[in-house]
Amino acid sequence: MALVKVTVTCNHCKVAHEEYDPKHFDDREKYLSYWNLPFEGPEADEAWRQKLEMTPKETAMVMSDIDGYISQVDGTWIKSRSHHRSHLKQHRMIELGNDVPMQHKQADISTKSKEARKRDIAEQVYQKLSYK
Numbered sequence: 001m002a003l004v005k006v007t008v009t010c011n012h013c014k015v016a017h018e019e020y021d022p023k024h025f026d027d028r029e030k031y032l033s034y035w036n037l038p039f040e041g042p043e044a045d046e047a048w049r050q051k052l053e054m055t056p057k058e059t060a061m062v063m064s065d066i067d068g069y070i071s072q073v074d075g076t077w078i079k080s081r082s083h084h085r086s087h088l089k090q091h092r093m094i095e096l097g098n099d100v101p102m103q104h105k106q107a108d109i110s111t112k113s114k115e116a117r118k119r120d121i122a123e124q125v126y127q128k129l130s131y132k
Contacts, residue, residue, distance in 0.1 A: 004020065004024040005018045006019065006021045066084060068080075071087060
């Protein structure tokens with residue numbers, strides 16, 4: 001792709017100058033610009049040739065197994081990821097992690113029932129503490 005020059009005015013000194021428009025860069029020009037190399041000449045040609053000769057290393061990603069832990073549900077030792085999944089299924093649990101839990105609909109409780117509940121709690125507390 002051809003290099004396109006645009007006139008830019010400096011914000012500090014208010015002097016206009018020309019520079020290449022990065023919106024019109026092709027891959028070669030983006031690479032040379034990133035590494036602060038000239039766009040033309042033997043140095044640019046050599047840098048681009050070396051870049052093209054680089055081969056990405058394609059390997060499989062291997063994730064290690066989880067460390068063992070003690071279940072908070074029944075106190076058993078969970079020793080592997082597969083054991084963890086089967087333990088979750090066995091106890092009908094779900095794993096939340098960093099996910100945002102789904103919002104549950106708030107129960108509509110009338111003001112009278114709220115007051116009655118507060119009164120019941122207060123009476124039980126007073127009874128336990130021997131207040132009257």
